[in-house]
Structure formats: structure tokens, C-alpha cells
Amino acid sequence: IxxxxxxxxxxxxxxxxxxxxxxxxxxxxxxxxxxxxxxxxxxxxxxxxxxxxxxxxxxxxxxxxxxxxxxxxxxxxxxxxxxxxxxxxxxxxxxxxxxxxxxxxxxxxxxxxxxxxxxxxxxxxxxxxxxxxxxxxxxxxxxxxxxxxxxxxxxxxxxxxxxxxxxxxxxxxxxxxxxxxxxxxxxxxxxxxxxxxxxxxxxxxxxxxxxxxxxxxxxxxxxxxxxxxxxxxxxxxxxxxxxxxxxxxxxxxxxxxxxxxxxxxxxxxxxxxxxxxxxxxxxxxxxxxxxxYDETPPTMPLNVKAEHDGQGVKLSWEPAQDPESDILCYNIYKSTKSGNYQLIVKVEGTNYSDHTTDARTKYQYVVTAVNSAELESPKSKTVTITTRDTKPNSPTNLRVTVRNNQAYIKWEQNPELDIKGYNIYRSNDPDGKYKKVNTKIVTEPNYVDSSVEVEKTYYYYVTAVDKSGQESRRSNVFAKKIMERTKEGLLALYLFDEGKGNIITDDSGVEPPIHLRITDPTKIFWAKDENAIEITGNSMIVSEGNIEKIISNIKGRKELSIEVWLSPSSLNQTGPARIVSMSVDPVQRNFTLGQINDDIAFRLRTTKTDQNGLPELDTQKHILKQSPIHLVATYDGNIKRLYVNGDLYSESQQITGDFSNWNNYPLVIGNELTGDRPWLGKLYLVGIYNRQLNPEEILKNYKAGL
Incomplete structure (x- = not known):
């Protein structure tokens, strides 16, 4: 430029x-x-x-x-x-x-x-x-x-x-x-x-x-x-x-x-x-x-090659040369008509696989180099290739969640241009016969299966179908038990089933929603083939607003429950490392559920505690392992309790007090807002209730599974 x-x-x-x-x-x-x-x-x-x-x-x-x-x-x-x-x-x-x-x-x-x-x-x-x-x-x-x-x-x-x-x-x-x-x-x-x-x-x-x-x-x-x-x-x-x-x-x-x-x-x-x-x-x-003051563009990329990659096209080329500036990137242009090229992608390396292709279609490609002065090279020699008609790739990242006793199924959309739609298959036995549950082709990468029964476990996979009628191999299999969770008093619920993006939606159904934002996608990833998000570095997930919904429904009350499904990546996390918290810094909070080595700590501020929610309640029984675990922290106006996998593990002395002194602190997952209490691991579910869940409800939610 x-x-x-x-x-x-x-x-x-x-x-x-x-x-x-x-x-x-x-x-x-x-x-x-x-x-x-x-x-x-x-x-x-x-x-x-x-x-x-x-x-x-x-x-x-x-x-x-x-x-x-x-x-x-x-x-x-x-x-x-x-x-x-x-x-x-x-x-x-x-x-x-x-x-x-x-x-x-x-x-x-x-x-x-x-x-x-x-x-x-x-x-x-x-x-x-x-x-x-x-x-x-x-x-x-x-x-x-x-x-x-x-x-x-x-x-x-x-x-x-x-x-x-x-x-x-x-x-x-x-x-x-x-x-x-x-x-x-x-x-x-x-x-x-x-x-x-x-x-x-x-x-x-x-x-x-x-x-x-x-x-x-x-x-x-x-x-x-x-x-x-x-x-x-x-x-x-x-x-x-x-x-x-x-x-x-x-x-x-x-x-x-x-x-x-x-x-x-x-x-x-x-x-x-x-x-x-x-x-x-x-x-x-x-x-x-x-x-x-560099006015000389790079040389054009040489020896551009196009090879079949399934139904797609794999391109490769030799690096461009520029004695005055660094090569910033390569621009790849594609055309189905001679001379009518469209830029499809910018890449830093010297190869690229294009799967946004149709079957039995002739494509032409050219590649250019761009230097750090943003000068673009001449176009490379044109390479021409006709795509094959192969079976579609298998759909990826299948996930299933349960809402209102129905199975909500999601997967990633296939990149091929000739995809007609998808079929969804189900079985009661992972090794048994799978039957197609959709009566007509599904055109979007999601489906709701309402023909399910409560307390039964179902196994699902999905296939892709192209315009020629060719069907892909099956996706990953996802097992899900259909069991209704306790909803009374629910204020915020996060199921982590989005699979992509930086926003985690509030699935509680209670208005207004309190959506969460991933602050650094380079350290927080969506787990593949799971309804989960994995925190791998010092980052956090923070509420996007509407926190008043929790405050207005909690303030003045004397009951609370916090529910989490998680899997820690290490048993040496201390601080306590913040799993989920409503706080503004390490010493001012409404509540915090955190990890201290292989145990759980629960801090809760009431009118009878200090602003840090101390004294905290700990499990002190080495309950954590590097595998999924269900935790529920409750308060009934007198006593704090911690439940692990449906069982009561710890309870406090009587502390009394209500939440009328709570502040509009943000909801933070995986850290303190100041960034100095990181927690690393996977999260599968977070729920907040304005009442104490009783032991039967806690056990029910645990049996509902991930």
C-alpha cells in the first residue's frame, strides 16, 4: 500500500x-x-x-x-x-x-x-x-x-x-x-x-x-x-x-x-x-x-503446485524473496472462470488446503507474496485442477446437551460446498444398532431430538450427505443421559456447549441473561467432542453485564447454592485458585469457590463475616483428582455446606447473616478480576441458585451427569 x-x-x-x-x-x-x-x-x-x-x-x-x-x-x-x-x-x-x-x-x-x-x-x-x-x-x-x-x-x-x-x-x-x-x-x-x-x-x-x-x-x-x-x-x-x-x-x-x-x-x-x-x-x-522507503515488491512465489486433498485442493509453493523487507504473508486467489480471481485467504506459511470446493469442478489458483512494507508481488503462474467427487468429510465436534427433557445436538458445519445436509443416528447401546432419527435431511449443524425418554442414556453420531447422495463416515459418538435438572431458584446457568467463539451464553432462561466473555482465546479453548471449556493459562471469563439479576434476587435473602462440574489440570493450585467468583480483587467478594491443592474452599460474605468472606469452608479430605467432579456449595442462612459427587463432605459452624451487604461485583470464572489467582482446568457446568438445594436435588443433578 x-x-x-x-x-x-x-x-x-x-x-x-x-x-x-x-x-x-x-x-x-x-x-x-x-x-x-x-x-x-x-x-x-x-x-x-x-x-x-x-x-x-x-x-x-x-x-x-x-x-x-x-x-x-x-x-x-x-x-x-x-x-x-x-x-x-x-x-x-x-x-x-x-x-x-x-x-x-x-x-x-x-x-x-x-x-x-x-x-x-x-x-x-x-x-x-x-x-x-x-x-x-x-x-x-x-x-x-x-x-x-x-x-x-x-x-x-x-x-x-x-x-x-x-x-x-x-x-x-x-x-x-x-x-x-x-x-x-x-x-x-x-x-x-x-x-x-x-x-x-x-x-x-x-x-x-x-x-x-x-x-x-x-x-x-x-x-x-x-x-x-x-x-x-x-x-x-x-x-x-x-x-x-x-x-x-x-x-x-x-x-x-x-x-x-x-x-x-x-x-x-x-x-x-x-x-x-x-x-x-x-x-x-x-x-x-x-x-x-521500500518501493520494491517481493518476487512472485515460484513452483506453485495443486494436489487433490479428498474433494479439496492442497496448494504449496516456494518462498518468495525480498532483500529489503520481510515477507508478511501470502495471498491465495481462486477462480472458476479465467481471470475472475477472488482472494480467499491470507496465510503465513507456504502451503494451504482449500476445502471450500465443489465436486467435479475446475478451479484456478494464483498466489502472491506481501512484504512488511505491504507491497504485493506479481501473481504466480496459474495452476489448474479439477476436484474429485469423494465422500464428504465426517462432521466434527459433536456435542449433546439436555434442555426440557430434549436432546440438543450440535456439530461443526462441513466446509465442502456441495454438502446437502446431515443425518443424525441414535442408539440405546454404544455397540448396538443405530437408527436415523431425522425424517428429512437436516440442513443446519444442529438438531433437537424430542423423541427421548427420561432417565435413559442415548448414543448419537452424525453424518454429512453431499448433493450426489454420498454419505460420510460417522462423526464421534456422544453419549447423553436424559435427566431433568433442578430448576427452581436458578439464576444463571452455563453449559459450555457453544463449541466456538468468545461468548458463553446464560442458559438459565431467566431474564436478563448474564452472558460471559472469554478474555483471552489463546489461553482458553473449547474442548473437542465435549461440552466443556479448558483454561490452560492465566486468563479469565468475565460477565458481560446484567449482574444486577443475581444481586437483586440474592440481596436480603439468606440462601444460596453454587453448582460446578469441573476437572482440574493440576492438584498443586493454591490461592485459593478461583474456580468461580463474584469479586473485585483478592480481598473483596460476595462469594468464591476455589481450589487449594486437592481440596475445595468456599468463601461467602454475609452481614456477619468480613468483606473477604472469611472464615472459609474447606473440604480438607483430598477430594480432587484430575478427572470430572461435581461440586455444590450451599448456605441456608446459618451453615455453609460442600457436597462432592452428591455426598456431603464438609459443613461450617453457624455463621448467620444475609446478603444485604453484597456489591455489584462481576461474575468471574478461572481467576480473580485482578488476574493474580488463576485456576487451570476444564469446566463443564456452572449454576447459581437463590436458594439452598436440598440433598435430594443435589444428588439428582449429580446423576444427571455432564
Whole structure:
């Protein structure tokens, strides 16, 4: 992608092809997140979902800095009311990584070291080894000054600039003293270390030539309508571009309508008019800019091959070459008519299997390469292949749940284009004869079997049928016992049968629903061929709102039940590790059901306990194994009880009290909201009731099974 910028007034217009991107922070989602766009405004997207890491809103600056090669970004992040942490991530998006604790400053010129401040000293972090050490062993002079902070380190590593109470101070390491002060705020160095620039006032950026000891205005009142309150300046590595934020005469850096602009520079003077990048009423601030000058696209992929893969097509090719930039991805185009190609997918590797095909159909494919400057290669030579007419692939990920004494059956939709529909088969014996239960072909990947009897176990599988009448082999077999569960008093129910996506639906049937959101899909997965979700890393599942439904139906009452089917991945989890909780941090909760090694802990806040719900009730009988287990925690207004697989295992002394002191804390699964009490394992069911389930009801739910 290229960008044509007008670099002068209407007369003497010159066009320059410039490539690059801008990264900045914005609170448009309610949480400060990082965003990215190309210089021409294309490929505008949110880069991060930091709320998945620490859900409580982070109120400090992220102040991102792009690495010298443009591949990584550095930013500060952390928990609310806790020390700032040093984070990095790929500039095109990906998994953010915490490096250490400290206030990040900048990259070394070769991009191998990150400099940051901790305890008023400047530290360095070596990316290759993970080693951190003190770079400047004296305390930089910010101690005891209100609002003082180190803002940047000179790329020549000879000086730093910090913001003290009412001024910017240029501090030289060898001299151990400040040699220049200026007014204003937000000081930084140019990437060659020869200049320092800052915000002198809301309509005045200044720049200082360090060697010549001269300064001049970098940007005055911008020539862009009324967007003239300017802050957050960053100059590009080549000194030819300025990115900044501007608002319509508003100052507050957290709430004002700042937008991101770029301005071409020549000799650190503006050339032409600024160009607006963002357009959102929320706050966009602290951008950084990276510019490409690579105008040569990659070579086209060679030796593209197409082979049969069942009814689909498997493509492979040799890697493209680009001496100036990395290969970002490959674009695969498909056509059934000569020249009428459609982009079907972008892949990072050098092979791809396309199963979105029809039988006995002639397809043409071409492949292109895209480099990190987002330049696309010429198309490869065309490969042509006619697909076979084979049996469809077996449907995958069959799951069955029971609702209202009916079997709800789901599976993944087949990718083939000639699928006519599906057949569902059932048996009373896993090794017996299976009979088709649908009277006509089922066109959607779900089915409700109402011809079932309570307390009987059924075994199901599904097949796919194509337009030629060919039927696939059977899917996995799923066994399900038809048994109605206790519903009276149910407020929220999660069966984890969605199989995909980031939302877990509330199946209680009680309005309004309290749906849950998976905060990090890279650490929470849908279990294959099971109604379950598996948490494999430090993440959490959090309620999406409507928590008042639980509070309004619980507050003032004296009864509660929490039901869970689970399987822990380890018996060494402590904290207790939070299985399911209504809480805001490790010491403030309504309730928590957690794991301590191979036992269960139950904390419940009433008007007679502390805000942490202590004392807690523990099983203390080594009841957990790394296999599915049914747990129910109850409270009847006097005594807490814990049931395991239908049997009473532990009960408390009399504690009394009601829930009139409960707060609108979110429902959190798999962690504390602060992210520091992770639980790992599988969850099959979570239910919350506004009454005490009696032993007969608990046993009934246990016998209903997973």
C-alpha cells in the first residue's frame, strides 16, 4: 500500500510515495488500548485487548515506542494502583509480553536493548538474554518533586530529559547535573540524539539543537480547522514526519476529543497542511510513527503446485524473496472462470488446503507474496485442477446437551460446498444398532431430538450427505443421559456447549441473561467432542453485564447454592485458585469457590463475616483428582455446606447473616478480576441458585451427569 501526500500548498504540488504506519493509544472502547493505521488511513485496526490481561481500567499513559526496525512496539501497562510494567508486542498485532517492572523509556538504536526507569534509576533490559541491569547507577534527580518523571533517554546514551514540577530538565550523565531547563512538558529526543523537542504550550511545539544551543518553533497553531490544541508530539526516525494529538480547545488528556494528525517536516519546519488520521469523539493520544522507503515488491512465489486433498485442493509453493523487507504473508486467489480471481485467504506459511470446493469442478489458483512494507508481488503462474467427487468429510465436534427433557445436538458445519445436509443416528447401546432419527435431511449443524425418554442414556453420531447422495463416515459418538435438572431458584446457568467463539451464553432462561466473555482465546479453548471449556493459562471469563439479576434476587435473602462440574489440570493450585467468583480483587467478594491443592474452599460474605468472606469452608479430605467432579456449595442462612459427587463432605459452624451487604461485583470464572489467582482446568457446568438445594436435588443433578 502506498500513500500520496500533498507536501505543499495548492500551487507547486509535489507527490511523494511514502509508506508506513502509526500506532497510538485510545480509550474508545472504555479501556486504553493500542491502535494502528497506515499513513494513508488504511488498515485501521485495534492492536490490543489489554482488558484481557488486567480487566480493571488502566489510567496511565501507554506511551508506545516503535522499535528501530518497525517490527515491535514498547509500551507501559499495569494493574490499577500498582507499579508500571514494561511490555512489548509485534507492531502488526499479536501476544503482548511483559518484560519487567518499570517505566519504559525507549529502544537502543540497534533495537536490542530497552531502557526503563525503576526506583529513580535508569535500567536496561537485554531482549536476547532477558538480563536486566542498572544503566545509570545514580539516582536521576526526580525524587521528592511532585509530578516528576524521566521522559526519554538520548539515543547517544549521554543524557536524559525529565519533567520536574514545572519544567523540563536536560540532564547530562557525565556531569551528573541539569544543564538546561525549559518550560512546558512532554519532552523527547530525535532519533539521532541531536535535538530535544517538547510542548511549550497547547499551540506551541519547540525544538532545541543541543550542539548549537539554539531553539525554534517546531509547530505553532496547526492549519486544520479548529483542531489547534496540540500535545503528544513524536518525530519519525528520519526527522521528516511529526505525529501528534490535537483537540478543539480542550485540554484534559484523559477525556478531551484529541485526534491523531501527521505533519510533513523539512528541516524541522512544517510543510503543507497536517493530515488527520482518526475521527472519534473519545481520546486518541501518544502516537508513534514508522516510515518505509521500500518501493520494491517481493518476487512472485515460484513452483506453485495443486494436489487433490479428498474433494479439496492442497496448494504449496516456494518462498518468495525480498532483500529489503520481510515477507508478511501470502495471498491465495481462486477462480472458476479465467481471470475472475477472488482472494480467499491470507496465510503465513507456504502451503494451504482449500476445502471450500465443489465436486467435479475446475478451479484456478494464483498466489502472491506481501512484504512488511505491504507491497504485493506479481501473481504466480496459474495452476489448474479439477476436484474429485469423494465422500464428504465426517462432521466434527459433536456435542449433546439436555434442555426440557430434549436432546440438543450440535456439530461443526462441513466446509465442502456441495454438502446437502446431515443425518443424525441414535442408539440405546454404544455397540448396538443405530437408527436415523431425522425424517428429512437436516440442513443446519444442529438438531433437537424430542423423541427421548427420561432417565435413559442415548448414543448419537452424525453424518454429512453431499448433493450426489454420498454419505460420510460417522462423526464421534456422544453419549447423553436424559435427566431433568433442578430448576427452581436458578439464576444463571452455563453449559459450555457453544463449541466456538468468545461468548458463553446464560442458559438459565431467566431474564436478563448474564452472558460471559472469554478474555483471552489463546489461553482458553473449547474442548473437542465435549461440552466443556479448558483454561490452560492465566486468563479469565468475565460477565458481560446484567449482574444486577443475581444481586437483586440474592440481596436480603439468606440462601444460596453454587453448582460446578469441573476437572482440574493440576492438584498443586493454591490461592485459593478461583474456580468461580463474584469479586473485585483478592480481598473483596460476595462469594468464591476455589481450589487449594486437592481440596475445595468456599468463601461467602454475609452481614456477619468480613468483606473477604472469611472464615472459609474447606473440604480438607483430598477430594480432587484430575478427572470430572461435581461440586455444590450451599448456605441456608446459618451453615455453609460442600457436597462432592452428591455426598456431603464438609459443613461450617453457624455463621448467620444475609446478603444485604453484597456489591455489584462481576461474575468471574478461572481467576480473580485482578488476574493474580488463576485456576487451570476444564469446566463443564456452572449454576447459581437463590436458594439452598436440598440433598435430594443435589444428588439428582449429580446423576444427571455432564
Amino acid at each position: 502506498t500513500m500520496c501526500l500533498i507536501s505543499s500548498a495548492e500551487e507547486n504540488i509535489s507527490q511523494k510515495q511514502v509508506k508506513g504506519f502509526i500506532i497510538w493509544e485510545s480509550n474508545r472502547t472504555g479501556q486504553w488500548e493500542l491502535y494502528r493505521a497506515n499513513l494513508d488511513g488504511s488498515d485501521f485496526r485495534q492492536l490490543t485487548e489489554l482488558a484481557k490481561i488486567y480487566p480493571l481500567p488502566y489510567t496511565e499513559y501507554l506511551r508506545t515506542r516503535v522499535s528501530p526496525d518497525g517490527k515491535m512496539i514498547l509500551f507501559g501497562y499495569g494493574k490499577q494502583n500498582a507499579p508500571v510494567e514494561v511490555w512489548v508486542m509485534p507492531s502488526r498485532g499479536g501476544e503482548p509480553k511483559k518484560l519487567t517492572t518499570g517505566n519504559p523509556l525507549n529502544w537502543s538504536t540497534d533495537g536490542k536493548i530497552i531502557y526503563f526507569v525503576r526506583d529513580s534509576k535508569i535500567w536496561q533490559y537485554e531482549l536476547d538474554t532477558g538480563k536486566e541491569s542498572i544503566f545509570y547507577d545514580k539516582r536521576v534527580p526526580v525524587d521528592g518533586r511532585n509530578g516528576s518523571t524521566v521522559c526519554d533517554i538520548n539515543p547517544n546514551l549521554k543524557s536524559a530529559v525529565f519533567r520536574s514540577e514545572k519544567m523540563n530538565e536536560y540532564f547530562v550523565f557525565d556531569k551528573g547535573e541539569t544543564v538546561k531547563t525549559t518550560g512546558g512538558c512532554e519532552p523527547s529526543f530525535t532519533y539521532d540524539g541531536k535535538y530535544m523537542y517538547w510542548v511549550q504550550g497547547p499551540k506551541d511545539f519547540r525544538i532545541w539543537d543541543i550542539e548549537k544551543n539554539t531553539e525554534h518553533q517546531l509547530l505553532g497553531t496547526p492549519d486544520y480547522e479548529n483542531w489547534n490544541y496540540t500535545y503528544f508530539p513524536r518525530i519519525s526516525r528520519d526527522g521528516r514526519w511529526l505525529v501528534y494529538g490535537a483537540s478543539p480547545n480542550q485540554h484534559d488528556h484523559n477525556t478531551s476529543d484529541y485526534e491523531i494528525f501527521i505533519q510533513e517536516l523539512k528541516d524541522f519546519q512544517p510543510v503543507g497542511k497536517p493530515i488527520r488520521i482518526t475521527n472519534n469523539p473519545k481520546t486518541d493520544r501518544w502516537g508513534d510513527i514508522f516510515v518505509y
